[in-house]
Amino acid sequence: MTTDALLTRLRAALGDGGVHVDPDITAGYRRDMMPLAPFGDPLAVVFPESTGQVQEVVRACAEHGVPIVPRGAGSGLSGAANAVDGCVVLVTTRMNRIVEIDADNRLAVVEPGVVNLDLRGAVEEHGLFYPPDPSSYDWCTIGGNLATNAGGLCCVKYGVTTDSVLGLDVVLADGELLRTGRRTVKGVAGYDLTKLFVGSEGTLGVITRATVALRPLPQAPGTVVAAFGTTAAAGTAVSRIVREGVVPSLMEIMDSVSIAAVEAHLKTELGAGGGCAALLLCQSDSGGEAARAELAKIEQICLDAGAELAHTTFDIAEGQLLLTARRAVLMALEVYGAWLTDDVCVPRTRITELIDACERISAEVGLRVAVVGHAGDGNMHPTIVYDPASEDEFTRARRAFADILDAGLALGGTVTGEHGVGKVKREWLAREIGPVGLRTHRAIKAALDPGNLFNLGSMFDPDPA
Amino acid sequence: MTTDALLTRLRAALGDGGVHVDPDITAGYRRDMMPLAPFGDPLAVVFPESTGQVQEVVRACAEHGVPIVPRGAGSGLSGAANAVDGCVVLVTTRMNRIVEIDADNRLAVVEPGVVNLDLRGAVEEHGLFYPPDPSSYDWCTIGGNLATNAGGLCCVKYGVTTDSVLGLDVVLADGELLRTGRRTVKGVAGYDLTKLFVGSEGTLGVITRATVALRPLPQAPGTVVAAFGTTAAAGTAVSRIVREGVVPSLMEIMDSVSIAAVEAHLKTELGAGGGCAALLLCQSDSGGEAARAELAKIEQICLDAGAELAHTTFDIAEGQLLLTARRAVLMALEVYGAWLTDDVCVPRTRITELIDACERISAEVGLRVAVVGHAGDGNMHPTIVYDPASEDEFTRARRAFADILDAGLALGGTVTGEHGVGKVKREWLAREIGPVGLRTHRAIKAALDPGNLFNLGSMFDPDPA
Numbered sequence: 001m002t003t004d005a006l007l008t009r010l011r012a013a014l015g016d017g018g019v020h021v022d023p024d025i026t027a028g029y030r031r032d033m034m035p036l037a038p039f040g041d042p043l044a045v046v047f048p049e050s051t052g053q054v055q056e057v058v059r060a061c062a063e064h065g066v067p068i069v070p071r072g073a074g075s076g077l078s079g080a081a082n083a084v085d086g087c088v089v090l091v092t093t094r095m096n097r098i099v100e101i102d103a104d105n106r107l108a109v110v111e112p113g114v115v116n117l118d119l120r121g122a123v124e125e126h127g128l129f130y131p132p133d134p135s136s137y138d139w140c141t142i143g144g145n146l147a148t149n150a151g152g153l154c155c156v157k158y159g160v161t162t163d164s165v166l167g168l169d170v171v172l173a174d175g176e177l178l179r180t181g182r183r184t185v186k187g188v189a190g191y192d193l194t195k196l197f198v199g200s201e202g203t204l205g206v207i208t209r210a211t212v213a214l215r216p217l218p219q220a221p222g223t224v225v226a227a228f229g230t231t232a233a234a235g236t237a238v239s240r241i242v243r244e245g246v247v248p249s250l251m252e253i254m255d256s257v258s259i260a261a262v263e264a265h266l267k268t269e270l271g272a273g274g275g276c277a278a279l280l281l282c283q284s285d286s287g288g289e290a291a292r293a294e295l296a297k298i299e300q301i302c303l304d305a306g307a308e309l310a311h312t313t314f315d316i317a318e319g320q321l322l323l324t325a326r327r328a329v330l331m332a333l334e335v336y337g338a339w340l341t342d343d344v345c346v347p348r349t350r351i352t353e354l355i356d357a358c359e360r361i362s363a364e365v366g367l368r369v370a371v372v373g374h375a376g377d378g379n380m381h382p383t384i385v386y387d388p389a390s391e392d393e394f395t396r397a398r399r400a401f402a403d404i405l406d407a408g409l410a411l412g413g414t415v416t417g418e419h420g421v422g423k424v425k426r427e428w429l430a431r432e433i434g435p436v437g438l439r440t441h442r443a444i445k446a447a448l449d450p451g452n453l454f455n456l457g458s459m460f461d462p463d464p465a
Numbered sequence: 466m467t468t469d470a471l472l473t474r475l476r477a478a479l480g481d482g483g484v485h486v487d488p489d490i491t492a493g494y495r496r497d498m499m500p501l502a503p504f505g506d507p508l509a510v511v512f513p514e515s516t517g518q519v520q521e522v523v524r525a526c527a528e529h530g531v532p533i534v535p536r537g538a539g540s541g542l543s544g545a546a547n548a549v550d551g552c553v554v555l556v557t558t559r560m561n562r563i564v565e566i567d568a569d570n571r572l573a574v575v576e577p578g579v580v581n582l583d584l585r586g587a588v589e590e591h592g593l594f595y596p597p598d599p600s601s602y603d604w605c606t607i608g609g610n611l612a613t614n615a616g617g618l619c620c621v622k623y624g625v626t627t628d629s630v631l632g633l634d635v636v637l638a639d640g641e642l643l644r645t646g647r648r649t650v651k652g653v654a655g656y657d658l659t660k661l662f663v664g665s666e667g668t669l670g671v672i673t674r675a676t677v678a679l680r681p682l683p684q685a686p687g688t689v690v691a692a693f694g695t696t697a698a699a700g701t702a703v704s705r706i707v708r709e710g711v712v713p714s715l716m717e718i719m720d721s722v723s724i725a726a727v728e729a730h731l732k733t734e735l736g737a738g739g740g741c742a743a744l745l746l747c748q749s750d751s752g753g754e755a756a757r758a759e760l761a762k763i764e765q766i767c768l769d770a771g772a773e774l775a776h777t778t779f780d781i782a783e784g785q786l787l788l789t790a791r792r793a794v795l796m797a798l799e800v801y802g803a804w805l806t807d808d809v810c811v812p813r814t815r816i817t818e819l820i821d822a823c824e825r826i827s828a829e830v831g832l833r834v835a836v837v838g839h840a841g842d843g844n845m846h847p848t849i850v851y852d853p854a855s856e857d858e859f860t861r862a863r864r865a866f867a868d869i870l871d872a873g874l875a876l877g878g879t880v881t882g883e884h885g886v887g888k889v890k891r892e893w894l895a896r897e898i899g900p901v902g903l904r905t906h907r908a909i910k911a912a913l914d915p916g917n918l919f920n921l922g923s924m925f926d927p928d929p930a
Binding site: 102103104105106127128148149151155156159160162163172176177178179180182183184185186187188189190191192193195196198199200215216217239242243244245246247286287288289290293345346347348349374377378379412413414415416417418419420421425428429432433434436437439440441443444446447448459460 | 664844
């Protein structure tokens with residue numbers, strides 16, 4: 001039987017410990033953290049430990065016509081790593097070596113299974129900084145970060161994952177190894193294949209190594225927290241900070257629903273007082289006089305915009321606590337039910353309108369919607385809370401999820417700022433990029449993966465009816 | 466006759482004033498600034514004034530099987546805009562409107578024919594900054610900057626063109642209009658087509674509009690100039706500045722040949738004294754205490770590395786003068802003959818080795834080679850001076866050009882840091898990216914431009930033997 005032949009070949013290449021078919025094990029690799037995306041049952045889950053083994057898996061699956069779904073830690077929020085029936089899930093977590101840290105040239109070479117936090121820690125010992133910091137940074141892998149072009153809280157000053165990548169090793173659909181990019185800071189030899197693969201969500205190849213650019217480790221940050229009586233006032237503050245040319249190292253917003261949830265969860269006051277509609281959290285890591293000047297300017301802008309309270313601190317612990325509160329929103333919401341987090345990015349001037357739209361949608365569907373987000377980028381994560389045991393609430397949550405995307409598009413935004421399209425926003429991608437955009441995507445997919453080996457069903461349907 | 470039919474159609478679409486066939490006129494559009502690249506005689510040179518007119522040109526040429534070479538100002542240094550025999554050169558200089566400056570969202574929408582300096586000036590009035598600053602910034606166009614992913618002096622702090630682009634309008638080979646990217650700061654909906662077209666040298670489509678991200682206008686810069694007795698000492702200083710985590714807004718190096726040429730040309734002393742092997746020019750635009758701290762650190766590192774002289778100034782005019790001297794190198798070399806400027810980028814720790822290799826190559830070919838470059842990025846422009854009337858000198862110049870690329874590759878570098886591959890480094894691209902890389906390039910080209918309509922002969926041969 002052909003399946004047996006494939007498994008035999010995979011075991012020969014990876015060893016018995018590298019190939020799992022026991023449903024008790026494979027069930028854990030069927031899906032990521034996005035509850036709305038479809039998923040199937042994999043034929044096998046494999047754990048290659050080298051580029052050579054990835055090539056073996058790719059060649060074997062290609063010959064047997066078995067699709068491959070690449071996967072990192074499974075922290076994704078778009079279903080991009082969700083299995084399809086009968087696929088091989090290729091998990092990169094055992095390829096977790098930091099191959100090299102070249103401090104003099106400020107770069108590192110890593111395998112895809114390295115956990116984001118581990119890379120951050122390793123380079124910090126050299127006084128260096130790897131900026132991308134998605135919320136799951138303590139367990140997500142660099143491979144997943146590359147596949148989704150992950151963002152995080154740092155982006156307002158330091159950009160997203162693609163801005164930190166110099167080159168990649170990618171196993172293509174024919175099993176050949178493609179090397180993109182270079183070890184130099186600049187380079188324009190050929191098409192920018194590196195940035196084509198970053199964010200391609202595992203649909204074009206399997207990344208087996210990355211050369212990433214590092215920055216000097218920033219100074220310990222100072223923090224401003226400001227509480228606003230209306231979302232409009234908070235939105236005005238964000239726009240003015242951008243307009244005034246202040247570039248904080250972090251600028252996060254939390255709405256009243258998020259604030260209340262976190263205060264209950266952490267049993268602490270965020271200093272927002274009662275009736276606070278929005279909290280703005282800004283940091284500067286510029287150090288010294290520069291940081292003081294930036295934060296003073298931000299505090300003043302917040303007060304001018306109508307903040308009821310604004311407070312600046314250079315106390316590291318206090319700043320950390322405020323950041324912990326921001327990062328705790330999703331967990332805090334779990335008291336009320338399951339959460340479904342959305343991801344839209346709008347022009348920075350239109351954050352208020354998005355928050356207001358979420359409030360309206362919340363009322364319409366009768367579900368709690370908490371809005372948190374990276375205000376400095378306009379990248380918001382409205383999060384819908386629902387009872388997972390109620391089919392009706394789940395249906396309403398889905399509706400809210402879609403309505404929020406509608407609102408984002410109507411405000412001139414995009415349907416995904418950093419989580420990706422995956423298997424949950426395919427129709428939305430088509431709407432956003434239009435028929436010519438979709439045709440161009442299909443042409444590139446057909447050029448690089450003509451047999452549709454990689455991550456079928458993610459992003460878009462490669463073969464239109 | 467089919468040519469007449471095409472010209473008739475082009476004139477109908479663009480008007481008589483938009484289509485030129487007079488050889489006296491078309492001759493000026495045969496080539497860019499790279500003397501080594503081949504060029505041919507165009508059938509016609511056309512000047513569309515709108516995206517719709519570009520679409521008309523593309524459809525007409527596609528139907529008649531006549532290749533198109535897109536072209537901006539012609540300031541390129543790789544022959545990417547050089548005509549091929551019988552082609553239509555599509556010049557974008559009449560599409561030169563700054564469509565929109567959205568200061569609140571820090572972005573601008575521009576047509577490809579806008580001159581870099583004009584965009585810089587227009588956004589500066591809003592307190593904003595468009596960073597990419599290739600040496601030809603006072604006459605090159607944004608379209609050309611996008612096509613080559615142009616760099617400049619700013620890159621060490623602000624990155625290259627691709628880092629400032631949010632979205633593009635591109636006319637594809639079938640005449641359809643593709644919109645890539647978005648107006649938001651972040652976004653991961655689909656493949657990063659924007660960054661695929663940036664740097665594709667006109668081989669995949671014609672960019673007719675770009676949305677670019679702007680930054681806050683930096684502070685007036687302070688400047689450090691340091692003179693070194695050996696290139697090794699200068700190289701050590703560069704490495705240490707990078708290693709210490711100082712990020713200047715500019716870090717340029719000039720070797721002794723460049724210094725002598727500029728001093729003669731400007732009839733001024735650069736403060737380098739006699740026997741100076743290298744001059745390092747650094748700026749900080751961080752303002753206030755931050756700039757003072759950065760420049761003090763740089764000055765101290767230079768002195769520790771063995772600089773014979775280091776001088777810091779916050780005088781704007783003096784800083785400007787030093788920058789003018791750096792920018793004058795190519796013009797200064799014209800006293801000695803024609804120049805041929807190369808473009809290699811090496812890891813920042815290996816600049817000294819590259820300069821030394823250039824000195825060796827200069828001796829071997831018996832021609833003057835001046836090395837200037839963006840030291841902070843490792844992106845060097847060794848410039849060979851030769852007598853254009855001497856076939857022998859031209860041959861030796863070509864050899865030096867190639868030997869410098871060899872040296873760059875051997876040092877772990879790339880054959881082009883910012884000028885591009887064009888029609889002069891095709892063989893070098895193939896060497897650098899290897900057969901799998903080349904195959905991948907061809908697959909993408911075939912997917913987006915199956916009829917090889919755009920810029921045939923640039924970058925790589927799309928149809929291998």
